Each structure stands twice: as structure tokens, then as C-alpha cells.
Amino acid sequence: MRPTTLILTEGGPPQPVRLSPIEYYTLRSLAIVDITPTLETGIYSISAGRKIGAVSVGDTQVIVRPKITDLNRLVFLLGYSLNRDIWRDDHVRLTEADELLPALAEAFSRLAARATEQGLLQGYRTVKDVLPVLRGRVLAGEQMSRRFGLPVPLAVEYDDFTVDIAENRLLLAAALRLLTVAGLSVATRRRLMRLRVALADVTVPTRGEVHPSWEPSRLNTRYHNALRLADIILAAQSFEHRAGDLTVTGFMFDMWRIFEDFVCAALGDALATLGGRYAIQHPLHLDDSLEVRMKPDLVWLGSHDRCRAVVDAKYKAERPDGFPDADLYQMLAYCTVLGLEHGHLVYAKGNEQVRTHTVRRAGVVIFCHTLDLAEPPAQLLGQVDQLARRIANRVPGRQ
Structure with a gap:
């Protein structure tokens, strides 16, 4: 069986x-x-x-x-790639025995319950409506074009003080998505259902709808941790459909994207503290006719936006059939176009080895670095700082 x-x-x-x-x-x-x-x-x-x-x-x-056995480390990476003001282990406590999705649901249900225990956050939302009485201001153009100038009903716009705001919509969207996850504990499901009931006056998201954005402020401080975890949950790829006679549901994260986002955000910040600025997915062209486009993950720019260094993050080495060293060829192309003597590839430790490749008759050296994702957050960010200094030390003259 x-x-x-x-x-x-x-x-x-x-x-x-x-x-x-x-x-x-x-x-x-x-x-x-x-x-x-x-x-x-x-x-x-x-x-x-x-x-x-x-x-x-x-x-x-x-x-x-995930290969990372401590799920706190994974949540740390997820959070850092989405928001720089992240929490540490004291806010999200997950054990090695937890499965990822039920563990995220457990953490979210507790953070959301803590955020809403004093009542739901309220705010002003601009509403357009058609009413039998005047409220707010009349939309004269719509009244004349769609209501043919009739006195009632009135096309109006007004500010409503309501719980139906972006922050509560995000909490609701995350709760509804997590309720579809198999293997939730009874306590977790009960907390999520209580949150669903508490958010009864909040608009339910429709399939395919873009989730609203939010900005941290003094007014929504108590929501911050729950909203950041909601962003992580909603950033995952989820689906529900039928394949023939089979019902298919799922919830997935791309590990390569998690790693790439983390490296670009953390390493970019570390390089910026050493001067200049950084750009992610910087657009380049390989040829003079501008037909072949390239986008290195991270470039470090100095004065007059002159490129100091180029970095590509690779969770694992790319080895498509017939091109076993594709990462190296790609980095060589970046260095050639940018006029750099050094290029940097950053891998997750265990997926590739630390190496240095000197390209024959090209004057280009490609460094392969690794980051140990199993390290606690402070130590992992320490590795990133050390890597930034190594990259900076390779820059001739620090333009």
C-alpha cells in the first residue's frame, strides 16, 4: 500500500x-x-x-x-528579503520538528492574536458610492455623465473611518490562505478562525487580486510583526485547481529566490555602508546593438555611478545540459561589459565550494564565495559584512 x-x-x-x-x-x-x-x-x-x-x-x-533544519533561520531569510526591519528568534519560535507551513501558521496565529487583542486597527478609507443623500462631496462629472444630471441618487466620494483598511485586509488574506494548509494543530486552526470572525467586516480578497501594501507607522506599531509574517505567507506561490479527476492544492517557496533576495538586500546594505550605492537587477546589454539584455543580481556603484563590483547570487551552481559552468560564463560576460577585473559569485555553503578562477588571456578573476545559512542571524549577517569587505578590498583605488 x-x-x-x-x-x-x-x-x-x-x-x-x-x-x-x-x-x-x-x-x-x-x-x-x-x-x-x-x-x-x-x-x-x-x-x-x-x-x-x-x-x-x-x-x-x-x-x-528545507535543508535548513532550524526553521527560525528560514523565517529569518524570508523576512530579510521582504523587509529590512526584521524580527529575531524571540518573536517567532519554531522547533526543528515543525513542518514549515503549519509552523508559519502557528507563528502567524499567535502574532495576529497579539496584534488584535486590543481591538482592530481602524483608519480612513476613501469611498466612492451612489447614495440617496449627500455625504462628502458630489462627483459632478460622474453625476452628469452616468446619472444624466438627475438630483438623486448622488454619486459621492467621502472618507470613511473603518476597519476595512490595508492592514486588516492583509491579515485576513494570510489567515484565509493558511486555513487551507493541511496538518494545522487544533489550537492554530481555532486561533485563525477567531481571527476570521473578528475580521468579518473586512473585504474578503478575490482570486488573483493584488494584495494591498502597507507602510509601518506609529499608528500600526502593534501590527508590525503580524503584517511582516503575512507578507511572507502571501509571497509564497499557492494554488488550488483540478487536474482531471484529481484535486490539487499546494503552497510553495522557491529556495533560490529566498537566497537571492537575501544576498541582494543584506550584501547591498553592507556594501553601501562602505560608500556609494547599490542596484539590484541592474539592466545591461551584451552587444553594441543593444539586443542581448543582461541583469546581474547586484552591482556596487561609486561616484558618477561608475561600477565598482558585480555580484550574482546562486543558491546552487547552474549546470544546464551542455553548459556545466554556466555561472562562470555569465559572470565573465558581466565583467567584460562593465570593464571589471573581478567578478563575484555567492553560493549557499554546501552547494558549492570556495574557489577562484583566473580567466586565460582575459585579465578577469572570478571569485566563488559561500554563506553558511545554518548560522544564527547575527553570525550570518557577520559573514555578509566580511564578504562585503573582501569585495571592497578587490576594488582598485575604490573609485
Whole structure:
């Protein structure tokens, strides 16, 4: 009898699983795992891919755990890539035994309960409506064009003091998404349901709707931690659809994107403290006719926006078929266009080794660095600061 739950660890060995043809094609299309047919009919070899999270395909749930065993570290990376003013372990306490999604739900439910225990935050929201009486100001143009100048009803615009504001909409959207996650504890689900009831007067998000943005302020201070975790939850890729006779639901994070965002934000900040400024996804062209576009992850700019250094973050080395050293070729192209003697590749420790490559007859040296993501937040940021200094020391004259 096949298992109903398949648990994989990022970077771990593949596991043989019996799947129907529709389950095979559905899992392959979701790209949360690497799946390969074996010599035995109906048996497939499945290993973790570049995503972490969980997906349910019919009665089978596939869980991909991160290689980082301490989920606090993962939440730290997620938070840093989305917001510079982040919390530390004292705010989100997760254990190694927790699964990622139920753990995030547990943390969010507690932070949201703490944020709303004094009542929901209220604020002014501009409302456009059609009313039988005057409220606010009349929208004269709309009244004449759509209401044909009739005296009533009136097209009006007014400011309403309400709980239906961006902050509460974000909490509601995150709560509704987490309620679809399998494996929640009874206490977590109960807290999320209480939050759902408390937010009954808040607009329910529609499918595909862009979530509202918020800005930290003195007025919403007690919401900050809950809102930052809500941003993380809503940034994950979630889906729910039917594939033939199968119901498919899921919730996934791209580890390469988490790592890339962290490196760009943290290393960029560290370089900026040494002078100049930095730019993320800086647009370049390889050719004089401006037809081949390139976007290095991070460039460090000095006076007159002259490029001091170029950095590309790679969670794992890219080795597409036929191009085993694609990262090096890409960095060489960046250095050539930018006129730099040094280029820097940053990998997650354990996925690649620290190396130095001197390109023959090109005058370019490519440095491969690593960051140990298993380190506590303070030590990890210390590694980033040391890396920034090493990069700065390679800059001739520090233009």
C-alpha cells in the first residue's frame, strides 16, 4: 500500500513511489519535485527540487522540507528579503520538528492574536458610492455623465473611518490562505478562525487580486510583526485547481529566490555602508546593438555611478545540459561589459565550494564565495559584512 504522505528533504536521496499516470504528469507540471520514471512500470523516483513546501495531489501529500533544519533561520531569510526591519528568534519560535507551513501558521496565529487583542486597527478609507443623500462631496462629472444630471441618487466620494483598511485586509488574506494548509494543530486552526470572525467586516480578497501594501507607522506599531509574517505567507506561490479527476492544492517557496533576495538586500546594505550605492537587477546589454539584455543580481556603484563590483547570487551552481559552468560564463560576460577585473559569485555553503578562477588571456578573476545559512542571524549577517569587505578590498583605488 502506497504512503499517503511523502516527506522529502532538500538535497536528500530520491525515493521510489508508485503513481498513476495522471499523478505523474500533475506532479511533474507543478515542479515542486524532480520526478523520473524507473524501469518498473508505475514506479517513479522522486527527489526534492528547487522548491520547498507541500502539495496535495488527490489523496497523496508531498512535503519538501528545507535543508535548513532550524526553521527560525528560514523565517529569518524570508523576512530579510521582504523587509529590512526584521524580527529575531524571540518573536517567532519554531522547533526543528515543525513542518514549515503549519509552523508559519502557528507563528502567524499567535502574532495576529497579539496584534488584535486590543481591538482592530481602524483608519480612513476613501469611498466612492451612489447614495440617496449627500455625504462628502458630489462627483459632478460622474453625476452628469452616468446619472444624466438627475438630483438623486448622488454619486459621492467621502472618507470613511473603518476597519476595512490595508492592514486588516492583509491579515485576513494570510489567515484565509493558511486555513487551507493541511496538518494545522487544533489550537492554530481555532486561533485563525477567531481571527476570521473578528475580521468579518473586512473585504474578503478575490482570486488573483493584488494584495494591498502597507507602510509601518506609529499608528500600526502593534501590527508590525503580524503584517511582516503575512507578507511572507502571501509571497509564497499557492494554488488550488483540478487536474482531471484529481484535486490539487499546494503552497510553495522557491529556495533560490529566498537566497537571492537575501544576498541582494543584506550584501547591498553592507556594501553601501562602505560608500556609494547599490542596484539590484541592474539592466545591461551584451552587444553594441543593444539586443542581448543582461541583469546581474547586484552591482556596487561609486561616484558618477561608475561600477565598482558585480555580484550574482546562486543558491546552487547552474549546470544546464551542455553548459556545466554556466555561472562562470555569465559572470565573465558581466565583467567584460562593465570593464571589471573581478567578478563575484555567492553560493549557499554546501552547494558549492570556495574557489577562484583566473580567466586565460582575459585579465578577469572570478571569485566563488559561500554563506553558511545554518548560522544564527547575527553570525550570518557577520559573514555578509566580511564578504562585503573582501569585495571592497578587490576594488582598485575604490573609485
